[in-house]
Amino acid sequence: MTGFINYQKVLIVGLGMIGGSYAQKLSSLGFEVGALARRQETLDFALERGWIAHGRTDVTQEYVSQFDILVFALYPHAFVDWIREHQDCIRSGAVITDVTGVKRSIVPVIQEMLRPDLEFVPAHPMAGRERSGVEWADCRLFADANYIVTPTERNTPEAVELVRTLGCILGFRHIAVLSPGEHDEMIGFLSQLTHCIAVTLMTCKESEHLAEYTGDSFRDLTRIARINEHMWTELFLANKDELLDQMDLFISQFSRMREALASGDTETLKEMMRLSTYRRSFFDKK
């Protein structure tokens, strides 16, 4: 945490569920946290709870230039737009990080246009809930979640270490470092594909009355079917080629199971179930 001695002021850009949770945790640790939000009510909500020390709805050099660390918790396109329009407001030497759920489609764009005296170390906190907005912020979400840093060749070891440390002090359970490409493949499979499956399941049937009959299986598989359609459509399209590959992989394995069932091939069915049982054991929370 020594790296943080020199960094005491953090700006959260975008005070939604994740940005608000960052603010909450960092303020509780003694950092001076500021925020930019679109609506004054959002700032008021966080001010009342002591999650931020101050905030603005407009972007000015006077306000932004006081911060050493900037955390962008915006939709991907809004993050890119912000940097394009406002990066001149940022203090020289500041470190930028983010919480964006896709990397290949935005990291090179931002690295390319970023001033040489600023540094951007991308990160992705793998925490969320089926709600959006600062009123759902809750930094306890991080205690059981993973945090992934995806550095590029433009990053210095010091800045990467700073952003790793940020993950540690936010309380994440596991900190990993991946390339942006590895991140997007992994997220395409673990997160985006699973959201596609959940949404698909809920669109199959007029299923309101089915809630009376369901066991926990269906409920578990569709928890994430309650989804912010604007954010997730943007995330899917920003990782389109990788997500299509993961969807095709899933369809091919699912069809294999379907064929085994259709032909009464019990050995293939049991083999798939044995493999899934074995592999799932690695995902039990310790």
Place this chain on the structure above:
Amino acid sequence: MTGFINYQKVLIVGLGMIGGSYAQKLSSLGFEVGALARRQETLDFALERGWIAHGRTDVTQEYVSQFDILVFALYPHAFVDWIREHQDCIRSGAVITDVTGVKRSIVPVIQEMLRPDLEFVPAHPMAGRERSGVEWADCRLFADANYIVTPTERNTPEAVELVRTLGCILGFRHIAVLSPGEHDEMIGFLSQLTHCIAVTLMTCKESEHLAEYTGDSFRDLTRIARINEHMWTELFLANKDELLDQMDLFISQFSRMREALASGDTETLKEMMRLSTYRRSFFDKK
């Protein structure tokens, strides 16, 4: 509960996770519960905990004929075999029920061969966990679960009411009545399809290391990928035509989403997400 005044002795046939949970709950309510199990250790486990008053590993008329209600918690084929071989041991006028997860493939077979002085009212407690065996029994599972009775034209209103009441006193949250065909369609979609999806997801990749990066989505969607391959293969095959229909419905909707993504059709993606968000709200536990 008045119907139970005349029925004080219950036999659990098959003392696994579900059978054991029935025994635990019924004994705690003052019923005299007996059990048939394959292994003496299973009986000993339940005897030590007071979940059963007595039990046998062999089937004799002397033992079985004392019971007024018999609950079969066996694999589907084992239930059919048991009735074929041992129904002569059952007292005249006894009511038989079960916990089997498929209905069309076994209910008519059993109704057809059953002695006319016995009555079988099928039921399906929609409770489970990713474990098997009496040591995992826990009747608290029922408090949040649904219980489905699937009567046939051979049943008397009194016996249907008795088996409904059994669901009530076991503590199930919601008791429903469906035809065997409705049950199998519903279970094919809500339970069997979701297990196929979970197993498929876990077989897609060498994914052990992915646990370090995952969020809760993947963990939720694969909880049920830890699966008893013998039981579920039998259940899938016993409901094969219905499950194949549900798998095809899923593939068709999933492919629709894939095409929308591939062609950049954001409106279709958002429409599916809005629908899934709306429908999922009905599944929130009250």
